[in-house]
Every structure is written in C-alpha cells, then in structure tokens.
Amino acid sequence: MTLPENRIYLASRSPRRRELLKQIGVNFATLLLREALPRMADVDETSMPDEAPEIYTSRIARTKAGTGWMQIMQRKLPQLPVLAADTIVVLKGRVFGKPESAAHAQEMLRALSGQTHQVLTAVAVAAQNGIHVRTSASTVRFRHISEREIRLYLASDEPHDKAGGYAIQGIAAVFVAEISGSYSGVMGLPLFETGQLLEESGIKIFP
Ligand SMILES: Cc1cn([C@H]2C[C@H](O)[C@@H](COP(=O)(O)OP(=O)(O)OP(=O)(O)O)O2)c(=O)[nH]c1=O
Numbered sequence: 001m002t003l004p005e006n007r008i009y010l011a012s013r014s015p016r017r018r019e020l021l022k023q024i025g026v027n028f029a030t031l032l033l034r035e036a037l038p039r040m041a042d043v044d045e046t047s048m049p050d051e052a053p054e055i056y057t058s059r060i061a062r063t064k065a066g067t068g069w070m071q072i073m074q075r076k077l078p079q080l081p082v083l084a085a086d087t088i089v090v091l092k093g094r095v096f097g098k099p100e101s102a103a104h105a106q107e108m109l110r111a112l113s114g115q116t117h118q119v120l121t122a123v124a125v126a127a128q129n130g131i132h133v134r135t136s137a138s139t140v141r142f143r144h145i146s147e148r149e150i151r152l153y154l155a156s157d158e159p160h161d162k163a164g165g166y167a168i169q170g171i172a173a174v175f176v177a178e179i180s181g182s183y184s185g186v187m188g189l190p191l192f193e194t195g196q197l198l199e200e201s202g203i204k205i206f207p
Pocket residue numbers: 011012013014016017064085086087088089098119161162163164166167168169186187188
C-alpha cells in the first residue's frame with residue numbers, strides 16, 4: 001500500500017527528532033500534541049508502580065502516537081501515519097527522564113559519572129491498522145566527570161531538555177568512553193527501527 005504523498009506526521013516538539021527524520025528523507029509535518037489542541041489532555045508521563053523501563057517507554061511512545069492519531073481524526077486531517085518516540089536513561093534500574101531542575105540534572109550527572117547506563121528509545125507509529133512500537137536499547141559508558149565539569153556543563157544549555165541530563169550529540173560527547181547500540185536512538189529517534197516501522201506502514205524510504 002502506498003499512502004498519498006508518502007508523507008507522515010511527527011508528533012514531537014523535539015528538534016533532534018525533526019533533524020533525524022530529515023536525515024532519512026521522510027516528508028513530514030509536525031503535530032504538536034499540546035499547543036495545537038488546548039482541550040486535549042497532555043500526555044501523562046507518570047510511570048506505574050513496578051513498571052519495567054522498556055514497558056514504560058513503549059507505553060509512553062504509544063500514547064504519544066495515539067494522541068496524535070486522535071488529533072488528526074478530530075481535526076479531520078488526512079489519515080497519514082503519526083510517528084512519536086520516547087527516550088529514557090536507565091542506571092541500575094533507576095529511570096532518568098528529563099531533569100526537572102538544574103539540581104536534578106546535577107544529581108543525574110553525578111550518578112552517571114564513571115558508570116555504564118542504558119538508553120531506551122521507543123518509537124511508535126499510529127496508522128489506520130493500529131499502533132506499532134519498536135524499542136532500541138543502547139549501552140553507554142561514561143568516564144569519570146569532575147565536579148568542575150558538571151558545574152560548567154550545567155551552565156550550558158544542553159542538559160535541561162534531555163533524558164539523563166546530557167546530550168551525546170553535544171559537548172557531553174567527551175564523557176562517552178564507549179557506546180554500543182544506536183547513536184540515533186541515544187539522540188532520541190532510532191533510525192533503523194523508524195525505517196522498519198515506516199516501511200511497514202507503507203512509507204517508502206527508497207521510493
Ligand atoms: C540521552 C539523550 C537524550 N536526548 C533527548 C532526546 C529527547 O528529545 C529527550 C528525551 O525526552 P522525551 O520525553 O523522550 O521527548 P521530548 O519531550 O524531548 O519530545 P517529544 O515532544 O517528542 O515528547 O532527550 C538527546 O537529545 N541526547 C541524548 O544523548
């Protein structure tokens with residue numbers, strides 16, 4: 001099945017996700033889940049008790065894509081696939097989302113210093129045939145980060161809107177001693193899994 005215009009909607013406010021989707025040449029329009037429809041409830045990102053990190057992140061990605069799909073139905077927009085994603089950092093069972101404050105980011109960076117953590121990004125596509133989700137898991141090893149480096153890093157604009165309080169694509173790259181998995185997944189949109197999901201919903205990466 002080939003969809004009209006080979007286009008999709010991206011339900012995300014993340015500039016990284018936009019950049020990564022552009023990288024693979026997908027035509028998309030951005031759907032903003034919050035601003036565009038003030039009456040629509042915000043996506044609740046609270047985790048459930050004892051919810052495993054993979055289950056949590058895939059549930060949130062699914063909810064974001066599903067909310068986007070409801071929005072296009074309500075606004076009577078063309079029924080093109082809606083793509084959304086969710087990223088978390090997991091350190092020894094502790095889940096780090098986006099820091100709520102500079103102090104929270106500082107706490108995350110101190111915990112990540114000298115340790116190996118996982119980055120999970122779930123990507124979801126909602127279309128006429130339902131919502132499909134795939135998750136990418138990467139392992140990232142940080143070198144020791146000094147208190148001075150943490151202080152200076154916090155003063156940069158980087159940590160505040162990133163899961164785990166760092167951006168691998170920014171200055172924090174110098175903390176990354178080793179990564180195994182998906183670089184684009186750590187940045188917020190795993191392009192391998194994204195390509196698979198889009199092909200499955202009829203979007204051709206190589207038309
Ligand atoms: C670990 C890491 C995360 N991140 C970003 C990717 C995500 O944008 C963000 C995690 O937050 P998310 O809650 O996954 O997404 P978001 O709120 O930024 O955007 P959306 O509107 O799609 O819900 O952290 C990086 O940019 N680099 C990194 O190295």
